[in-house]
Amino acid sequence: MMLISDAYREQNRALHASNEHYGTSGKAWAPKVRPLADWGRKAVLDFGCGKATLARRLGPAYQVTNYDPCIEGLDTPPPPHPVVVCGDVLEHVEPECLLAVLAELRRVTQEVGLFVVHLTAAKKTLPDGRNAHLIQEPASWWATMITSAGFVVRDQGHNEHEAWFIVRPQHD
Template sequence: MPISESYRQQNAELHNRYASYGTSSKRWYDKVNELSEKLNPKSILDYGCGKGLLAAALPALSIREYDPAIPGKDKIPEAADLVICTDVLEHVEPDMLEAVLSDLARVTQLCAFFNIAIRPAKKVLSDGRNAHLIIEPPEWWQAHIERFFTILSWDVVPQMEVNALVAPTAQAEAILSQLALPGHVDVGP
């Protein structure tokens, strides 16, 4: 994931300071399990894995982990069939977002699940900035994501978050049928 060294250090500091920082993946165990059952992926990548609670909770799925702020999990990841990226994109440096989305497209072979907060974080970086560096409405996120993926499903929790299932455009129709989704979801206003 493209990240500046100073910001990588600030994130590492947050991981060290707060036991709860990088632990939100526990909300998504059931979703990841459901996607795994339907897609039968050969590989799963938790992109921005934080403390690694997803892989720890689902050991039968052999989830690979990547997080540039966690020593031992910071090696550039290989592609995976299923990519999970929860509570990550809003933390990306704004000038790095396009590069991160491009990297997510590089590593996503079948589909990816994104959870993106659209509200300020409770935590603050050591330089005083809110830990959510990008706070934008769902439409803004949609426009950026659609530059790299086909959106298969889009769920907005007003004032809170966006949950999106996406696929590389070449894979979208096959994934829709595999997941028994009705077709490209209308994500307009």
């Protein structure tokens, strides 16, 4: 199960290294994460954490595990967590790896997840010239992909630029 190709990992590492603002959107999700994390014993996995701004915004009262397959030192596959945040990540996934990434999210999500997906083109480009958002699909498409991966969508919302989903693992 490949979550990311070696070539694309290098593209992302280069973009993270060259752009101080790439991988910093995590802090924006803190207001939605706090009530979920309080319910989930304050243990949070930031899946695709980038520069780990969510952990800094939540502060020391929360036990945040940062995971990002593109960042050395944060690329060890994590154990399951009660609360998983995956914000501004899924649209960056290589289309051929999306099902594997969703399966990995299902593996690590014990109780609840917050998934935030941008729906439109990114302002940033990869070093090879491609738009950083490799997948640009409407919210309804993402809802279908998320539910087909074994999640129940408990709440959702969207605007013209992004969609968010509060999910729980579907139990057989």
